[in-house]
Amino acid sequence: MPKAKRQDSTVLTDDELTSLNAHWRAANYLSAGQIYLMANPLLKEELRPEHIKPRLLGHWGTSPGLNLVHTHLNRVIKARGRDTVCIWGPGHGGPSVLANSWLEGSYTETYPDVTRDEAGMERLFRQFSFPGGVPSHVAPETPGSIHEGGELGYALAHAYGAALDNPGLLVACVIGDGEAETGPLAASWHSNKLLDPVHDGAVLPILHLNGYKIANPTFLARLPESELDELLRGYGHEPIHVSGDDPMTVHRALAAALDQALDRIDRAQRAAREDGATERPRWPVIVLRTPKGWTGPGEVDGQQVEGTWRSHQVPLAGVRENPEHLRQLEQWLRSYRPQELFDEHGRPREQVLACIPEGDRRLGATPHANGGLLVRELPMPGLERFAVPVDKPGATMHEPTKVLGGFVEQIMKATRERRDFRVVGPDETESNRLGAVYGATGKAWQAEVLPSDEHLSRHGRVMEILSEHLCQGWLEGYLLTGRHGLFSCYEAFAHIVDSMVNQHIKWLRTSRQLSWRAPIASLNYLLTSHVWRQDHNGFSHQDPGFVDHVLNKSPEVVRVYLPPDANTLLSVADHVLRSRDYVNVIVAGKQPCFDWLSMDEARVHCARGAGIWEWAGTENGGREPDVVLACAGDVPTQEVLAAAGLLRRHLPDLAVRVVNVIDIARLMPREEHPHGMSDFEFDGLFTRDKPVIFAYHGYPWLIHRLAYRRAGHHNVHVRGYKERGTTTTPFDMVVSNDMDRYRLVMDVVDRVPGLAVRAAAVRQEMADARTRHHDWIRAHGVDMPEVAEWTWAG
Numbered sequence: 001m002p003k004a005k006r007q008d009s010t011v012l013t014d015d016e017l018t019s020l021n022a023h024w025r026a027a028n029y030l031s032a033g034q035i036y037l038m039a040n041p042l043l044k045e046e047l048r049p050e051h052i053k054p055r056l057l058g059h060w061g062t063s064p065g066l067n068l069v070h071t072h073l074n075r076v077i078k079a080r081g082r083d084t085v086c087i088w089g090p091g092h093g094g095p096s097v098l099a100n101s102w103l104e105g106s107y108t109e110t111y112p113d114v115t116r117d118e119a120g121m122e123r124l125f126r127q128f129s130f131p132g133g134v135p136s137h138v139a140p141e142t143p144g145s146i147h148e149g150g151e152l153g154y155a156l157a158h159a160y161g162a163a164l165d166n167p168g169l170l171v172a173c174v175i176g177d178g179e180a181e182t183g184p185l186a187a188s189w190h191s192n193k194l195l196d197p198v199h200d201g202a203v204l205p206i207l208h209l210n211g212y213k214i215a216n217p218t219f220l221a222r223l224p225e226s227e228l229d230e231l232l233r234g235y236g237h238e239p240i241h242v243s244g245d246d247p248m249t250v251h252r253a254l255a256a257a258l259d260q261a262l263d264r265i266d267r268a269q270r271a272a273r274e275d276g277a278t279e280r281p282r283w284p285v286i287v288l289r290t291p292k293g294w295t296g297p298g299e300v301d302g303q304q305v306e307g308t309w310r311s312h313q314v315p316l317a318g319v320r321e322n323p324e325h326l327r328q329l330e331q332w333l334r335s336y337r338p339q340e341l342f343d344e345h346g347r348p349r350e351q352v353l354a355c356i357p358e359g360d361r362r363l364g365a366t367p368h369a370n371g372g373l374l375v376r377e378l379p380m381p382g383l384e385r386f387a388v389p390v391d392k393p394g395a396t397m398h399e400p401t402k403v404l405g406g407f408v409e410q411i412m413k414a415t416r417e418r419r420d421f422r423v424v425g426p427d428e429t430e431s432n433r434l435g436a437v438y439g440a441t442g443k444a445w446q447a448e449v450l451p452s453d454e455h456l457s458r459h460g461r462v463m464e465i466l467s468e469h470l471c472q473g474w475l476e477g478y479l480l481t482g483r484h485g486l487f488s489c490y491e492a493f494a495h496i497v498d499s500m501v502n503q504h505i506k507w508l509r510t511s512r513q514l515s516w517r518a519p520i521a522s523l524n525y526l527l528t529s530h531v532w533r534q535d536h537n538g539f540s541h542q543d544p545g546f547v548d549h550v551l552n553k554s555p556e557v558v559r560v561y562l563p564p565d566a567n568t569l570l571s572v573a574d575h576v577l578r579s580r581d582y583v584n585v586i587v588a589g590k591q592p593c594f595d596w597l598s599m600d601e602a603r604v605h606c607a608r609g610a611g612i613w614e615w616a617g618t619e620n621g622g623r624e625p626d627v628v629l630a631c632a633g634d635v636p637t638q639e640v641l642a643a644a645g646l647l648r649r650h651l652p653d654l655a656v657r658v659v660n661v662i663d664i665a666r667l668m669p670r671e672e673h674p675h676g677m678s679d680f681e682f683d684g685l686f687t688r689d690k691p692v693i694f695a696y697h698g699y700p701w702l703i704h705r706l707a708y709r710r711a712g713h714h715n716v717h718v719r720g721y722k723e724r725g726t727t728t729t730p731f732d733m734v735v736s737n738d739m740d741r742y743r744l745v746m747d748v749v750d751r752v753p754g755l756a757v758r759a760a761a762v763r764q765e766m767a768d769a770r771t772r773h774h775d776w777i778r779a780h781g782v783d784m785p786e787v788a789e790w791t792w793a794g
Contacts, residue, residue, distance in 0.1 A: 010252070010256035010260075012251065012252055012255055016075075017248060019355055020071055020072065020255070021248065022351045023353075023354075023355050023356070024064075026099075026336070026341040026348060027067035027070065027071065027100050028099075028336055030095070030098075030099035030102060030121070030125075031060070031067060031095035031099045032332065033121070034058060034095045034128035034129075035058035035095060036319065036333075037052065037053070037125045037126075038053045038125060038126045039122060041346065042121070042339075042346055043333060043334060043338060046330070047326060047329065047330040047333075049319070052320050052326070052329075053126075053129075053130065055129075057314070058094070058095055058129050058314065059091075059094075059095070059136060059137075059312060060314065060315055061210065061212070061293045061311040062090040062208070062210065063093060064294040064295050064296070065090075065174075065290045066088060066090060066093045066174060066208075068250070068254065068288075069086075069254075070100040070363065071100075073363060074356050074363070075258075076258050076262060078355060078356065078357040082262075082361075083360075083366065084169070084170045084171070084363065085146065085169065085171055085172075085481070086144070086174065087146065087147045087156075087162070087477075088147060089152070089173060089174050089185075090174060090178070090208065091137055091149045091150060091152050091178075091179070092150075092313075093138060093174075094134070094137045097142055097144070098134070101142065102114065102121075103352065103356070104356045104365075106365040107364060109143075109365070110143045110516055116347060116348065119346070120346070121342075121346045135150075140507050140510040140511040140517060141510065141514065142364075143364035143369070144362075144363045144365065144366060144369045146158065146162065146369050146371070146477065146480040148506065150503065152179040153179060153185050153469070154184055154469070154472075154476075154500060154503075155174070155185070155188075156173050156203070156205060156473075157184065157191065157470050157472075157473020157474055158477035158480070159173035160192075160195060160474055160477065161473060161476060161477020162368065162478070163195065163201035164477075165199060165200060165419040165422075165461075165483060166200065167198070167200060167201055167273075169201035169202075169368060170201060170202050170262070171202065172206060173203060173206065174208050175205055175207050176210075177207070177208065177209045177212075177213075177219075177221050178212075178213040178218055180218070181219055183469070187469065188470060188473065189205075189237070190465065191203070191474070192235070192283055194445065194446060194463060195446065196458055196459055197268055197271075199419060199459055203283070204285075204286070205286070207232075207286065207288065208288050208290070209288065209289045210289070210291060210293075210294075211289075211292055211307070211308075212308060212309035212312065216309065217309075221289070225241065233282075236283070237283055237285040238264070238282045238284050238285070239286075239287050240257045240261055240284055240285070241289070242287070242289070244289070245291050245307075250290065254286075258286070260284070261284035261286055264283070264284045265284065280446040280447065291306055292311050292312065293307065293308070293311020297315045297316060300325070368482070369480075371520045372519045372520045373518045375482040375518075375520055375521055376420065378411060378484050378578065379414035379415065380574060380577065381410040381414065383407070385410070386403060386570055387570060387599035387602075388567060390595045390596070390597060390601075393594075393596045393616070393794065394594045394595070394792025395791070395792070397592040399566075399591060399592050399593075400569040400588050401434060401526070401528050401569070403570065404434065404526075404569055404570060404588070407570055407574075408423065408436070408573075409437045409439050409440045412440035412441050412461065413439075416440065420482070421461070422461045422475070422478060422483070422485045423461070423462045423488060424488070425462075425464055425471060425489055426465065426467060426471055426489060426490075427465070428464075428490060428529070429443075429464060431529065432490075432526070438462070441460050441461045442456055442457025442460035443455050443457060443462045443464055444459075444460040444461065444463050446458060468493055468494070468496040468497050469497060472497040472501070476500070479520050479522075480507075482520065482521075484521040485523075486577070487524065487526065489525065489527055490528070490541065491528065491531060491543070491546065492529075492540070492544075493541075494546040501523070501550065504523055504583060505553045505583050506554070508554075508557045508581050508583065509554040509556065509557050512581055520580065520581060521577075522577075522580060522581065522582040522583065522584050523584070524577060525583075526586050526588065527588075528587075528589060528590045529541070530697070531543060531725075531733075532697070532721075532730070532733050533589055533591045534725075539726055539727075544587070544697055544721050547585060547698050551706070553583075555673040555674065557583055558582070559576070559579075559582050559584045559663070559675070560663070561585070561606075561663055562586075562588075562662055562697055563586065563588050563602075564596055564660060565594060565596045565634065566593075567595065567597050567598065567599050568662060570599070587697060588634065589634045591730075593635075594638060596637070605660070605662065606662055606663075612658065613660055616644050616792075617629075617656045617658045618648055618652070618655055619655050620655070624687070625655045625690055626655045626656070627690060627692075627693065627751070627752050628657045628691070628693070629643060629644055629659070629695075629744065630660075630661060630692055630695070631658070631659070632661040632664060632694075632695075632696050632697055633696065634697075635697070635739075636695035636696055636697055636739060639741045640658060641792055642741035642790055643744035644656055644794075645793060646742075646745050648794070650762045651748075651755075654748075654752070664706070667703065668706050668707075686710075687712060688712045689712060689715065691715050691752055692716045692717065693719070693747045693748055693751070694719065695739050696718055696719065698720055699721055699722075700718035700720035700722070715751075717747055719738055719744065719747070721737050722738065724736040728777070729777050729782060731773065731783040731788075732773070732783070740773075742769045742770050742773075743766070745762065746763050749766075750763070
């Protein structure tokens with residue numbers, strides 16, 4: 001590898017250079033020790049097999065490079081007094097971040113039993129990737145972290161989310177060259193087009209090219225430097241290169257590169273904030289090339305390890321059984337000269353600690369990586385200002401998300417000065433009927449503006465890009481650093497972030513178990529343009545399965561709401577935006593739908609999560625129902641009420657109960673979800689022995705899965721989406737999936753004892769209506785008048 005390129009703007013003194021190198025050596029020693037050792041942490045005696053962990057887990061290859069970056073960030077933070085948080089993108093770099101946190105003392109402050117001495121070092125080593133210990137990657141347990149290292153692709157999006165509305169914050173982001181190959185990371189480079197140099201902080205990407213992934217070389221590491229420069233400049237960055245394998249020369253070069261990068265950042269922010277510059281800055285990016293597994297074993301069993309993919313995980317695997325490997329391990333660990341780095345009690349020597357900043361400026365102690373310490377209550381407007389009047393159920397119609405838009409606009413106005421609330425979405429804010437927010441703020445935009453453009457603003461707080469990954473990543477970074485937000489998305493395409501929400505749910509579940517992690521604002525999804533009203537876009541836009549995916553996850557963290565009208569949507573939104581440490585999914589329509597409940601009724605119904613709508617049923621005088629019509633979702637609710645109306649007309653003696661479910665987790669047993677019902681409650685609502693016809697917004701088997709333990713589950717028949725989609729009329733969508741009002745009435749006839757014969761004519765009339773519908777839409781292209789003009793006549 002070529003020697004490091006020198007940057008002449010920074011001249012380190014010999015003492016500074018020696019101190020930086022000592023810190024780096026100490027971090028490397030601690031990183032390797034975590035992977036291998038469970039005893040003899042200071043090598044006070046000859047290394048023996050019993051000192052080695054029985055299972056060697058962890059990742060060495062990326063650790064020396066991360067340690068190098070951490071060491072040098074310490075220097076510039078201390079020298080400049082700048083609040084900084086670092087996103088450690090290389091997935092399993094846990095050993096290095098833990099090592100540095102222990103060296104700076106923040107780990108011991110967080111976990112007092114892991115003391116900064118020999119006993120604490122042994123505990124630090126033993127707990128790593130060990131039963132009852134800590135994960136091998138950067139995780140919620142790691143002080144100073146907001147980024148789960150178990151999945152690649154999202155580091156840079158998280159970094160930009162952390163920088164938004166944090167004008168004094170520097171967010172360093174180490175991007176591994178494996179991660180750089182992912183689609184979300186490749187798109188994340190465009191985030192600089194939305195970064196406001198006046199109100200936002202700065203992001204400093206550090207592209208760490210050590211040449212290899214798990215078993216293959218990486219693309220960016222093999223590009224000629226000129227081609228890589230063209231790529232990064234095309235993204236709007238100015239690259240600064242550091243490369244080499246001589247530690248002292250690399251230290252000098254990286255120190256100069258960081259100073260050069262921060263000087264550029266300071267100039268750009270000063271120009272925007274003090275001089276009124278409006279041109280988009282070309283932000284710096286550092287390209288750092290160091291060998292994979294640097295300072296580790298050069299060769300093992302005759303094969304090169306350092307500088308190759310073989311150093312990715314555990315360079316020496318058979319240490320307990322192979323005496324030669326044990327000898328090499330001891331030689332490797334002693335090469336760091338631990339006696340020079342730690343005193344006889346295992347405490348880091350003064351020279352090792354000289355570069356470390358103090359207090360909250362330490363990367364492991366920054367409150368920006370524990371956002372619950374910074375989060376403030378949102379100033380929430382009263383719902384009455386936005387509620388729609390409902391004197392009679394089903395007499396009027398509104399677009400629920402449009403009504404919600406006025407509510408969100410007011411939150412935007414109330415946070416105009418404090419700037420801690422954002423709306424993100426993939427180019428759909430207006431489409432999803434939330435356009436009222438533009439009365440309070442524009443869309444973030446730092447690129448060219450044309451006269452035909454609307455709502456673009458250099459200081460806007462609506463974030464739009466056609467990448468659900470980036471929307472999710474930005475919002476996660478924003479929430480984890482102490483702010484609030486809402487993610488609005490077409491329902492079908494929320495699946496794009498399935499794996500991202502997995503990681504965030506795991507993060508929240510783990511952080512809830514850590515007393516030092518303060519609760520953060522919840523991650524709130526508004527899924528609209530949903531399956532039943534994507535009749536114009538067709539099958540590709542019809543998928544309600546995100547709810548299924550989320551409800552598979554940790555029940556203490558996830559919540560799913562299906563408000564049936566505008567007022568219930570307002571009530572649910574008010575609740576979730578106040579909440580902490582949840583992932584909330586709201587599914588609500590943007591098309592006109594009937595108003596069923598007044599604001600007061602909506603509040604009560606949402607608090608229950610599920611309840612009987614007495615006005616819609618025909619239970620009289622305390623009589624038990626003959627059948628229960630249940631519904632969850634706006635379109636299912638309309639079809640159930642239409643079916644209830646048909647039954648009222650055709651079978652007036654039938655006792656029908658209508659149950660609406662908003663909080664879908666209410667169907668689960670209380671033992672499995674905090675919102676679940678007891679068997680007593682469930683049986684009281686749905687009965688133990690009467691047929692239940694359930695019209696559900698999504699895939700019908702979810703309802704069966706949630707309720708399978710209930711005594712009356714064998715009586716539950718669910719109608720929902722069955723993968724029957726196309727470009728068609730709205731009502732044909734429900735007919736195609738057998739969730740229409742006529743099919744529901746047929747289900748009642750089929751399942752209520754005695755009706756099969758007595759109501760055969762009614763069933764036949766319903767079947768004929770479905771046939772008539774089929775012919776009508778093909779002749780006229782719209783739904784039948786009896787459907788299109790239907791209103792609740794109860």
